[in-house]
Amino acid sequence: DAEITQSPRHKITETGRQVTLACHQTWNHNNMFWYRQDLGHGLRLIHYSYGVHDTNKGEVSDGYSVSRSNTEDLPLTLESAASSQTSVYFCASTNRQGETQYFGPGTRLLVL
Amino acid sequence: TQLLEQSPQFLSIQEGENLTVYCNSSSVFSSLQWYRQEPGEGPVLLVTVVTGGEVKKLKRLTFQFGDARKDSSLHITAAQPGDTGLYLCAGVISNYQLIWGAGTKLIIKP
Numbered sequence: 001d002a003e004i005t006q007s008p009r010h011k012i013t014e015t016g017r018q019v020t021l022a023c024h025q026t027w028n029h030n031n032m033f034w035y036r037q038d039l040g041h042g043l044r045l046i047h048y049s050y051g052v053h054d055t056n057k058g059e060v061s062d063g064y065s066v067s068r069s070n071t072e073d074l075p076l077t078l079e080s081a082a083s084s085q086t087s088v089y090f091c092a093s094t095n096r097q098g099e100t101q102y103f104g105p106g107t108r109l110l111v112l
Numbered sequence: 113t114q115l116l117e118q119s120p121q122f123l124s125i126q127e128g129e130n131l132t133v134y135c136n137s138s139s140v141f142s143s144l145q146w147y148r149q150e151p152g153e154g155p156v157l158l159v160t161v162v163t164g165g166e167v168k169k170l171k172r173l174t175f176q177f178g179d180a181r182k183d184s185s186l187h188i189t190a191a192q193p194g195d196t197g198l199y200l201c202a203g204v205i206s207n208y209q210l211i212w213g214a215g216t217k218l219i220i221k222p
Contacts (some may be wrong), residue, residue: 092154101202
């Protein structure tokens with residue numbers, strides 16, 4: 001069965017370190033998204049991609065970057081982790097506008 | 113900035129009671145989606161409403177899209193403990209993106 005996976009599921013890091021969160025989908029979807037979820041804010045879009053070599057900034061992109069070298073993967077990098085980036089991060093993918101977004105299980109990140 | 117206001121943020125009721133969750137915006141959406149999220153998991157799509165005034169039913173859950181496609185409601189009849197979870201609405205805008213409500217944390221007590 002097709003799926004979307006994220007790793008690691010839990011991560012503790014220190015302020016200033018670079019961190020990369022992995023997202024891998026086997027749906028063969030062109031469109032992939034990274035969100036962060038914080039209490040009281042719902043899901044906020046960080047970055048998104050419509051295909052290989054395409055990346056775009058979302059509403060909360062400062063301090064984050066992504067790259068898309070193939071269809072399956074969209075890794076999210078925190079260039080220099082800050083305590084404000086402590087959150088739960090979700091990756092999602094979809095094939096068509098307005099269709100289901102399929103979410104990974106999330107990565108819980110703690111920046112100390 | 114497009115906003116989607118979801119209310120209430122938290123709801124705790126007894127098994128068997130009815131409840132309604134609301135999502136409101138000043139923006140018009142091409143469609144609106146409702147997701148449910150369990151602890152430690154990602155959101156899972158429940159339903160998409162597309163046409164103004166549309167009503168969709170999923171067992172004891174009834175979803176309605178406002179006539180002007182700016183608001184939506186989720187009504188649960190005779191809530192069960194298995195309905196416990198975080199309910200999220202999301203308005204579909206252009207370019208595959210969604211505008212998300214903050215979520216309603218629902219607890220159904222046996």
